[in-house]
Amino acid sequence: MLTEKPETHACSCGGKTGGCAKKQETVEETAPHHGHDHGHEAAEELTDDEAARKLSMSRRNFMKHSAIVAGAATAAACSTEELEKFTAHRLREMTQPELKQLIKRLEADYKKQFKKNVEVRATPAAEGVKFGYALDLSRCIGCRRCVHACVKENNQSRPTPEGEHNNPIHWIRVLEMEKEKGIDLSDANPYYNPAEVPREGHFYMPVQCQQCENPPCVKVCPVQATWKEPDGIVVIDYEWCIGCRYCMVACPYGARRFNWAEPNLPADQLNPNTHVLGNRPRPKGVVEKCTFCIQRTREGRYPACVEICPVGARKFGNMLDPKSEIRAVLESKRVFILKEDLNTRPKFFYFFGI
Amino acid sequence: MAAAVSPKNYFLSRFEPLLRAFLVAPLAVAMVGSCQSAPAGKAAIDSPDPVHTGPATLPPPQNGLPPDPIHSVKEEPKGFAVPKPPLSKELWPCQDCHEAQVPNPVRRELKEEHTNIHLHHDEANRWCLDCHNKDNRDFLHLASGVTITFDESYRLCGQCHGTQYRDWKSGIHGKRTGMWDGEKQYLLCVHCHNPHSPHFKPLKPEAPPVRPTLIR
Numbered sequence: 180m181l182t183e184k185p186e187t188h189a190c191s192c193g194g195k196t197g198g199c200a201k202k203q204e205t206v207e208e209t210a211p212h213h214g215h216d217h218g219h220e221a222a223e224e225l226t227d228d229e230a231a232r233k234l235s236m237s238r239r240n241f242m243k244h245s246a247i248v249a250g251a252a253t254a255a256a257c258s259t260e261e262l263e264k265f266t267a268h269r270l271r272e273m274t275q276p277e278l279k280q281l282i283k284r285l286e287a288d289y290k291k292q293f294k295k296n297v298e299v300r301a302t303p304a305a306e307g308v309k310f311g312y313a314l315d316l317s318r319c320i321g322c323r324r325c326v327h328a329c330v331k332e333n334n335q336s337r338p339t340p341e342g343e344h345n346n347p348i349h350w351i352r353v354l355e356m357e358k359e360k361g362i363d364l365s366d367a368n369p370y371y372n373p374a375e376v377p378r379e380g381h382f383y384m385p386v387q388c389q390q391c392e393n394p395p396c397v398k399v400c401p402v403q404a405t406w407k408e409p410d411g412i413v414v415i416d417y418e419w420c421i422g423c424r425y426c427m428v429a430c431p432y433g434a435r436r437f438n439w440a441e442p443n444l445p446a447d448q449l450n451p452n453t454h455v456l457g458n459r460p461r462p463k464g465v466v467e468k469c470t471f472c473i474q475r476t477r478e479g480r481y482p483a484c485v486e487i488c489p490v491g492a493r494k495f496g497n498m499l500d501p502k503s504e505i506r507a508v509l510e511s512k513r514v515f516i517l518k519e520d521l522n523t524r525p526k527f528f529y530f531f532g533i
Numbered sequence: 534m535a536a537a538v539s540p541k542n543y544f545l546s547r548f549e550p551l552l553r554a555f556l557v558a559p560l561a562v563a564m565v566g567s568c569q570s571a572p573a574g575k576a577a578i579d580s581p582d583p584v585h586t587g588p589a590t591l592p593p594p595q596n597g598l599p600p601d602p603i604h605s606v607k608e609e610p611k612g613f614a615v616p617k618p619p620l621s622k623e624l625w626p627c628q629d630c631h632e633a634q635v636p637n638p639v640r641r642e643l644k645e646e647h648t649n650i651h652l653h654h655d656e657a658n659r660w661c662l663d664c665h666n667k668d669n670r671d672f673l674h675l676a677s678g679v680t681i682t683f684d685e686s687y688r689l690c691g692q693c694h695g696t697q698y699r700d701w702k703s704g705i706h707g708k709r710t711g712m713w714d715g716e717k718q719y720l721l722c723v724h725c726h727n728p729h730s731p732h733f734k735p736l737k738p739e740a741p742p743v744r745p746t747l748i749r
Contacts, residue, residue, distance in 0.1 A: 315705075320733065320735075320736065321738060322736045322737075322738050322739065323738050323739040323740070323741070324739060326739060326742075327739045327740070338740075338743070346743070346748050347742070347743055349742045352742065369741070369742060370741045370742065370744060371738070371741065372738060372740075372741045373738070374737060375735035375736065375737060375738075376735060376736060376737075376738045377735065439748065476713065479712045479713065479714045479715055480711070480712055480713070481709070481710060481711065481712070481713050485708075485710075486708075486710045488708060489725075489736070490708075490725070490733060491706065491707045491708030491720075491725065494704070494705065495713055496713045496714075497713065497714060500714075503704075503713070504703065504704035504705065504709070504713075507703035507704055507705055508705055511700075511703070511705070512705065532700065532705060532706065
C-alpha cells in the first residue's frame with residue numbers, strides 16, 4: 180500500500196522523453212539506464228521526508244496527506260500535455276481521433292527535437308495481404324549493404340566518431356559461416372570485417388525479425404506493447420513499451436534491439452517519412468526491430484533492404500497473391516525456415532537459388 | 534524369359550539405337566547445312582521476329598483449363614519493361630565506326646579499340662561475333678541467327694542460362710525495385726553482370742556491428 184499510492188502520482192509523464200521537472204531530477208540521481216524506475220525512487224524520497232516530519236500521525240492520515248501533496252506536486256510540475264500522455268490509451272485501442280491526436284503530438288515533438296518536419300503516418304494493413312520474405316543464400320555475398328540501408332531508412336541510432344555514444348543499432352545481422360560446416364548458428368561470426376567479401380570458403384546468412392506467425396515475443400510481453408498486425412508484421416507500440424526486454428529473451432532469432440541510451444540520430448540523417456509503428460524516432464528505453472519497412476510496404480513499395488541488395492538475393496511480396504515473386508519462390512524453390520522445431524512459423528524464408 | 538523373345542525382335546531391340554543413329558544423322562547434317570546457308574545480317578533484321586510475332590493463336594482453353602503444356606505451342610513472353618541497356622555514350626551507336634569496316638571474325642588480341650574488354654565468359658569457345666551481329670553491330674543475334682536489339686539481350690543470355698532466365702522471368706533471379714504490388718522496375722542481365730566477364734566482383738563490406746562489450 181505504501182509504495183502503491185505515491186506511485187500513481189509519482190511520474191505521470193510515464194515517459195521517456197522528459198519534460199516533467201520531477202522526473203528529470205530523479206533521473207539525474209539514479210542510474211541513467213533505469214529511467215523507468217524513477218517513479219518508485221521519487222516515491223520513496225517523498226515518503227521519507229514526510230515520514231520524518233509526521234512521525235506522530237496515524238497511518239491513515241499520513242496516507243491521505245501524502246496523496247494530497249503528491250497530487251498538488253504533479254499538477255504543478257506536469258503540463259496538460261503530460262497528463263494527456265499519461266491518460267492515453269495504448270495504440271491498439273485508440274480511436275481515430277485519439278490516433279490523430281497522438282500523431283499530431285509526435286510530429287510537434289519531432290519538429291521541436293530535430294528542427295525538421297517529420298511526417299508520421301498510421302497506414303493500416305490492407306485487406307488480403309500477408310507479407311512474406313525470401314532470401315537466396317546462394318547469392319548473398321555478405322556486403323552488409325542491407326544492414327546500412329536499413330539503418331538509414333529506419334532511423335536507427337548511429338555511432339559517433341568520438342565513440343561517446345557508441346551504441347549503433349542494426350536490425351539486420353549478417354552471419355558468416357564456413358561452407359564446410361554448413362549452417363551452424365553456434366559457430367557463426369557476425370563481426371567479420373575482411374577487405375573484401377565473399378571470403379573464400381565462407382557463406383553469409385542475414386538474420387532479421389522473422390515476422391513469426393506464432394511469435395514468442397508477443398506472448399511474453401507483460402504489457403502487450405507488441406503484437407502481430409493483420410498483414411503479418413509484428414510491431415511495437417513505443418509509447419507503451421516499458422523496456423523490460425522479456426521479448427528480447429524470448430526471441431529465438433535475436434532480432435530485437437534495445438535503446439540503452441537516448442538514440443543518436445543527427446537531424447540531417449533523419450528519414451522524415453515515418454510510420455507510427457515503424458521507423459519514427461524512438462525514445463530511450465524501448466525495444467525496436469525490423470518491421471519489413473512498414474512505412475514503405477504499407478504504401479506498396481519494396482523494403483529498403485530489397486532495393487539495395489547488389490546481388491538481388493532478397494525477395495518480398497504478398498503471399499496471398501499467386502503472381503507475386505514470393506509465391507514464385509515458395510512454389511518453385513526448396514525453402515527452409517530458421518529453427519523450424521520451435522513452431523514459431525516465420526514468414527521469412529531462406530533458399531538456395533542455384 | 535529369353536526364350537519368349539523371337540530372334541527378329543531380339544535383333545531389333547539390340548541394334549535399334551544403332552539403326553536410329555544411321556537414319557537420323559544424315560538428316561541432322563542436312564538441317565545444319567540449311568541453317569548456315571540461311572540469310573543473316575541485314576536481311577534478318579528486316580524480317581519479322583519469328584519468336585515474338587510467333588504463333589498468333591493458342592489452342593483455346595478447354596473446360597476453363599490452361600492449354601496442354603506439351604502439345605500446345607509455347608509462347609515466349611511479349612517482352613519485359615526493362616530499362617535501357619548500359620551502353621557507353623562515347624561508343625554507341627557501334628555502326629558509326631563499324632559501318633565502314635570490313636568485319637574480321639578472327640580471334641585476336643584487340644589492340645586498337647575495345648582494349649578494356651577482356652573476355653572471361655566461356656572465352657575458349659566464343660568470340661565477339663558469337664553474340665554481336667556481324668553485319669550491323671547495333672544488334673545482337675541469337676544462335677538461331679535471329680537478330681535482336683540490345684534491349685532484348687536477356688533472350689541471348691537465356692540461350693545458355695536457361696534456369697536463370699526462367700527464374701528472372703518470375704522475379705526470383707535478379708532484382709526488381711518499385712512497388713511489390715504495382716509497377717516494378719526490372720533490370721537486364723547486363724545491368725548487374727558485365728557480359729564480357731559476368732562473375733560478380735568482390736566488394737568491401739560495410740561496417741560490422743559493435744560487440745556488446747564495447748558498448749558504452
